[in-house]
Amino acid sequence: MDGDPTDIGALTMTISVLYRQYTQIAMLQYEKEDLRRRLLYLLGLYDTMVKVTECTRNRTMWTRPVFSEEERLRQGDSSNLIELLRRTDSELYYNYLRMSYPLFQELLNLVSPLIKKQRAVREPIPAETRLQLTLRYLASGSSQIDIAYAFRVSPSAVCNIVEEVCEALWTVLKERELKVPTRDEWYTIAQELEQMTDYPHFLGGLDGKQVVIEAPPHSGSAHYNYKGSHSINLTAVASSHYRFTLVEIGAEGRRCDGGVFEQSSIRYGLDNDTLNIPPPSMRRGYVLPFVFLADEAYPLRRDIMRPWSRRLQLTLMQIIFNLRQGIGRRVVECTFGIFAARWRIFRKPIIAYVEKVEKFVKACVVLHNFIINKEIENGSRRYRRFTQQDRDLHCDGLRNMDRVEANLGQDVTPFEYREICQIFHE
Numbered sequence: 001m002d003g004d005p006t007d008i009g010a011l012t013m014t015i016s017v018l019y020r021q022y023t024q025i026a027m028l029q030y031e032k033e034d035l036r037r038r039l040l041y042l043l044g045l046y047d048t049m050v051k052v053t054e055c056t057r058n059r060t061m062w063t064r065p066v067f068s069e070e071e072r073l074r075q076g077d078s079s080n081l082i083e084l085l086r087r088t089d090s091e092l093y094y095n096y097l098r099m100s101y102p103l104f105q106e107l108l109n110l111v112s113p114l115i116k117k118q119r120a121v122r123e124p125i126p127a128e129t130r131l132q133l134t135l136r137y138l139a140s141g142s143s144q145i146d147i148a149y150a151f152r153v154s155p156s157a158v159c160n161i162v163e164e165v166c167e168a169l170w171t172v173l174k175e176r177e178l179k180v181p182t183r184d185e186w187y188t189i190a191q192e193l194e195q196m197t198d199y200p201h202f203l204g205g206l207d208g209k210q211v212v213i214e215a216p217p218h219s220g221s222a223h224y225n226y227k228g229s230h231s232i233n234l235t236a237v238a239s240s241h242y243r244f245t246l247v248e249i250g251a252e253g254r255r256c257d258g259g260v261f262e263q264s265s266i267r268y269g270l271d272n273d274t275l276n277i278p279p280p281s282m283r284r285g286y287v288l289p290f291v292f293l294a295d296e297a298y299p300l301r302r303d304i305m306r307p308w309s310r311r312l313q314l315t316l317m318q319i320i321f322n323l324r325q326g327i328g329r330r331v332v333e334c335t336f337g338i339f340a341a342r343w344r345i346f347r348k349p350i351i352a353y354v355e356k357v358e359k360f361v362k363a364c365v366v367l368h369n370f371i372i373n374k375e376i377e378n379g380s381r382r383y384r385r386f387t388q389q390d391r392d393l394h395c396d397g398l399r400n401m402d403r404v405e406a407n408l409g410q411d412v413t414p415f416e417y418r419e420i421c422q423i424f425h426e
Contacts, residue, residue: 008049015042067154069123076152077136078129097132098139098342098367103374107131114168115161125153125161133158134165138364141344143351163356166363173366177373180269181245183276190278190290192240197328199293200283204239204246205332206266206294206304208257209339212349213357223354225253232354233260234361237292238335241376243369246275250358257297270303277303293328339368 022035065071073079085093086101094100099107108131115131117124133151137144137158144162148155181189186203193202210231216223223230231253237246248264261267269275280289291305300306307322308314314322340346343364350357375381 008046008053011042011046011049015039015046018042063154067148067152067157072125072129072152076129077150078126078132082132096139097135099135099371103371104131104135106374107370110172111165111168114171115165125157129153130161130165134162134169134363135367137162138166138343138345138360138367141347163359166359170359170362170366173370174362177366177369178244178247180275183278186276186278186290189239189245193328193331196240196331197324199324199328201281201288201290202328203277203290203292204237205329205335206235206237206261206292206298207329207332207336208233208235208260208297209336210234210253211346211357211361213354214349214351216354221254223253226256229253229349232357232361233257234365235260235264235266236332236335236365237266238332240331241372242331242335242338243372244335244365247365249361249365250354257295258299261298270301293325295329339364342368342371 018035018039022032022039027035082093082096085096090100097104108128111131112127116127129151133147133153136142136150137147140147142150144158145155147153147162148158151158153161190201190203193204194200210225210227210229211234212229212231213223215230219230223232225231232249233251233253233255235248235251235257236244239245246266246269248260248266251260251263266275270277278290280287282288289302291303294304294306296306296309298304298306305325307325308318312318345360345364350360352360372381
């Protein structure tokens with residue numbers, strides 16, 4: 001039954017017959033109760049069908065004139081503003097879609113088979129426009145209604161298009177940009193990170209990010225986090241060039257980073273040796289395992305190194321270890337910073353169901369790696385890597401005795417200050 005009058009007439013006749021049976025025919029108590037429930041169900045169905053029919057009859061147009069195909073071609077961003085930027089200003093084009101025009105065309109060729117629609121009754125929205133409005137929604141952090149007005153596409157269509165394109169991006173790019181590294185690739189990552197941080201056998205920083213969302217209906221405190229907002233968790237391992245290597249998406253915001261890790265696919269892969277992690281090897285006179293660096297929220301394991309607790313009275317070497325580990329952990333912190341700066345949707349609460357937010361996060365993760373990998377191939381990085389100059393700044397900062405004293409306490413002598421600086425320069 002789809003709201004057709006004929007179906008409503010048949011439903012009315014059925015209700016009439018059952019009502020006469022209920023009021024005029026003698027029957028057992030349980031039979032009468034069963035008949036009463038059927039009548040209540042059919043009456044509710046009848047009420048719903050009447051409302052649907054009234055809405056259909058009151059509809060005076062297929063779509064509003066502002067969202068028509070003519071207006072989309074005449075005033076929509078896809079056919080006007082984006083085309084103007086492509087011809088006249090490549091920098092603003094990059095700022096608008098977060099990628100250059102050649103890179104956009106390459107991405108469009110990859111996802112077009114999954115998002116292109118065939119013509120049925122009306123001309124469908126082109127795959128190019130679908131991808132453009134999705135990228136703009138993720139990059140700008142604007143609401144979907146703002147995107148609808150800008151591209152002259154109805155809000156309901158924008159809602160469906162964004163979800164569909166994000167799902168297609170994840171399907172196409174996850175095996176290309178987020179596959180588990182091989183053992184040789186882990187060795188390469190460790191070498192690059194050691195050049196950046198001078199930390200041996202370092203495979204990447206492990207940390208979690210709270211993706212803030214509107215409170216889901218009837219969710220209670222399931223997504224309420226310690227920062228006072230509702231969120232889902234993005235746990236990730238970031239490696240050299242500020243790329244994501246391993247991710248876990250979708251845990252409730254109320255769970256801590258360590259709790260999310262304990263039930264994540266990352267921990268399962270480490271425990272069952274499915275992540276191709278290299279075995280321990282000799283380094284600087286010691287047999288050292290390859291490790292991920294994490295903060296105090298994570299457990300201390302053979303493959304995860306965390307800092308000494310700040311609640312303890314730390315020795316000089318423990319303080320030095322924490323400082324060096326903090327320099328290594330900045331890789332994942334910078335990755336999250338670049339991620340949120342590029343995709344501004346993560347700068348404020350996302351108004352969508354949790355299932356859709358997970359699709360948005362997945363799409364942005366693979367797009368983040370896709371863009372950085374292409375920039376490395378072309379030799380034009382938008383966000384530069386950790387350089388020798390940056391490393392020297394870390395060491396020079398330790399020469400500020402007042403700052404070091406505030407961080408390390410009153411028990412450290414000037415000789416120990418100089419020793420710390422000397423160690424950092426080795």
